Amino acid sequence: MLELESLCKRLGLFTISDLNLRLNQGEYFVLLGPSGVGKTVLIEMVAGFMAPDAGRILCEGQDITTSPPEARDFAVVYQDYALFPHLTVAANVAYGLRARGVKSKQAAERVRDLTEKLNIAALLNRHTGALSGGEQQRVALARALAPRPRMLLLDEPLAAVDVGLRARLRHELRRIHQHTGTTFLHVTHDPDDALYLAERVGVMLGGHIRQIAAPEELFRAPSDADVAEFLGMRNIMTVDSASQGVCRAGGVEIHAALADESISHIWIKPEEILLSRQPFDSSARNQFRCMVEEWENSGPLLAVRISSGALRLTALVTYESFNKLGIDVGTELYCTFKSSAVHCF
Amino acid sequence: MSTVLGEARSYRLSWFALIFAALGSCVLLLIVAPLLALVLSSSLGELSQAAADAEVTQSIRLTLAAALAATIVCTLAGVPLSYVLARRKFFGKTALLAIIDLPIIIPHSAAGIALLTVIGRRSLLGSVTGGLMGSAAGIAVAMAFVSVPFLINAAHAGFLAVPERLEKAARSLGASPWRVFFTISLPMAWRDILSGMVLMWARGISEFGAVIIIAYHPMTTPVMVFQRFNDYGLAHARSVAVLLIIICVAIFVIVRFLARRPTQEAQNA
Missing domain, CATH: 2.40.50.100 (RNA polymerase II/Efflux pump adaptor protein, barrel-sandwich hybrid domain)
Structure with a gap:
């Protein structure tokens, strides 16, 4: 579905070099790596906010390396959810639909439908400032999913919440993914996210993807000691x-x-x-x-x-x-x- | 909540609080005393006389209108510039920011002379337009020159306060850069832009140095205050000055009230 071919990017202290990755239609792919390894830069390149120095990005066989973000049809969900504070929940969720020229009546229908599924229909007229962490995440996901994007890019969506809530939100994410069948690319530093959510995991260390495997496989057979240590294995x-x-x-x-x-x-x-x-x-x-x-x-x-x-x-x-x-x-x-x-x- | 100046609850006086309060009061006094004295020293009769003076009202209208025109034109052109300054990194940006502040630094009479070389009768632009000296347009240009930094700086700060991630999220949802600007960036920064416009407008109204070099006539109110003081003395200048101050303060208060930030509770009521 998404293919990254020999992507290279040099930025300040770190480099991504010759990165190759292929995502399947509808899969939940977790890119796992410590902070500062370039995961966010990768998301920025896939989303279209940053151009790679070399390499190609393909989506459904089409070269989209130089397409602007709005033409790629990938919705980004950020760590702090980036909800629009001057708009109501309803206007937030409808934003992508309106941007694509959907008439306000149809947009409202889709918003109602989606927010009911996500249990946030009661919040529609509220402003985003007073939402709890869990509500914010659901609004952000609803907003991202509303225009039916080809793929969701999730940049550390669980990093900002405390441990108890994180487990609940993880569960929610999995449910939403199963429900929508959209391709998810989720970057995180937390091996638990990968273990719980991913169908496949890519471990990114030092600008390279060291291993791509199903989570059970990854934890059973890490490709080397660095990967094992990053996954939390000790006494290696x-x-x-x-x-x-x-x-x-x-x-x-x-x-x-x-x-x-x-x-x-x-x-x-x-x-x-x-x-x-x-x-x-x-x-x-x-x-x-x-x-x-x-x-x-x-x-x-x-x-x-x-x-x-x-x-x-x-x-x-x-x-x-x-x-x-x-x-x-x-x-x-x-x-x-x-x-x-x-x-x- | 405790503050640097002491426990808010107990109001215990300390030397720290006392000295800081005293120093602060000196500055406030410097601002308030002349204004208050000016307003108090002019009688209502004087004021109504000035308000009935066609020369005075016409001059006030000209001053407000020229400053407003300068502000509106500069907002249309300056807001995009502020946005670019807040969002893009480019070579020479620091120098550009310094250039924008130049009109604040240079003496305004010198600014007027500098403007003359561009819009005066013998200048290149002047040979096309017939020169803007002695015209309302010329006055507006002089006002714009000295006051536009206030607008640009306020709008720049306003756009900087809008998290870039919000714009990126909007782009990823399918919005064009135009749509993002008009639905996200501008609505979130409008209070700062408006407050910049008020500052620029007020600064334009009060401009004397640059304006008097471009146009002694038609007479803006600051020029008229100077002229009446010179020709007829303090009493005649005073009423005109007070009238202008009252109008400016009233408009300032109204705009500030309209652009006040809603509190969190009001937003979710």
Whole structure:
């Protein structure tokens, strides 16, 4: 549906170079990357507000690289929703319809229809200043969807809201996408958005798309350690050698339930690593003597960095355990984790 | 809510508050005292006499009309310029902004002389138009020259306050740049533009230096105040001045009232 061919853009400190991307009709595509990686610049180029230095943008086979934004038929939804403060909700939603010459009567019908579906019909005569975050998002989506654009471009639409609301809005977004069947291109820095919303995810690091995959696939098999780390995976280690059920990393033999010859990395969730003063018998296949290198607060838990030979791991423990074990720099402990806690890619 | 000047609730006096208030009062006094003294020193009889003087009323009409014409023409041409200044980055923009402020800086009599070289009888433009010296058009040009920076700067600030994302969102919804300008940018900046127009108009009305060089006749009110003071003395100049001040303040208040920002509650009532 949308094709980006060898897009290049140099802007200040960062560059997008030779970026290729192909979006399917009707899919929810999430472009995931840390802030400052050029995601917004990409959206600006696709929307037509910025020209690429090189490369082409095609939509349904047509070259639209130099088309003005109003001719592209892509509606942008911004992080702060960019509602028009001098217009009512109804006029906001009708804006795109009126701009395309739809008669005011038909526009009003479409507005009523759409706002009823989005549960904002009661807000039509209000000004946008007094809307809650959730209402604002729905108005912004209604406004973007009203003229039936070929594609929706969502620039971090969930970044400005608090955690509880974010989950609700995510749910809403998915429902709306399923309902409309419009192609969504959503850029975000939050892996949870990708996991929950995307049919396919592109991970953008350092001006390149490193990996494109379905979210399950992405989290199961990140293409490299940078991608894995960005996705929130911790204790990532390069595997020296591996065979069925076991591998060597950092000079230590580690049991990994899913290991085979093809794997190159393993990672272990910090909360799945147990720390103890004494070795103990259990079904867990991995147990090492280790030493505490350092520790720091990590929200409601403490992150304890331990080393065992060349192996370096981070474990998360509660304050209670931390005190009970008397952890300090240099404390000698045992770390234990199950072979099923070792993830491979 | 506490302020820098002290707890608003307890009104406790401190040296800080006292000294700042005293200094501030000095400035206010500088502005208010002469105006108040002027208005108070002129009697109603004097004023009605001035208001009945055909020369005076004609001069006031000319002054208001010339300044208004200058403001309207400059708004039509200056608002697009302000928009471009607020939206585009280009080489020499800083220099351009400085050039726009030049009329504020240079002495206005010098500005009048400079204008003469362009619109005077012997100038290129003057040879076509027959020169604008001594005409209402010439007066309007002189007023425009010295007062247009106020309009451009206010409109520029107004457009800067409109988030560019709103315009982009509108473009992506299918609106042409024209439509975006007239439905988003202009409606959101109109208060600043109007306030710039009022400033420009008021500045135009009060212009003396540049106007007197372009046209001693027909006589604008500031010129008339000067002429009557010179020829007949303070009392005769005073009533004309007061009349002009009263008219200007009245218009100023009315426009400010019309362009006041609605409060949040009023918007959603």
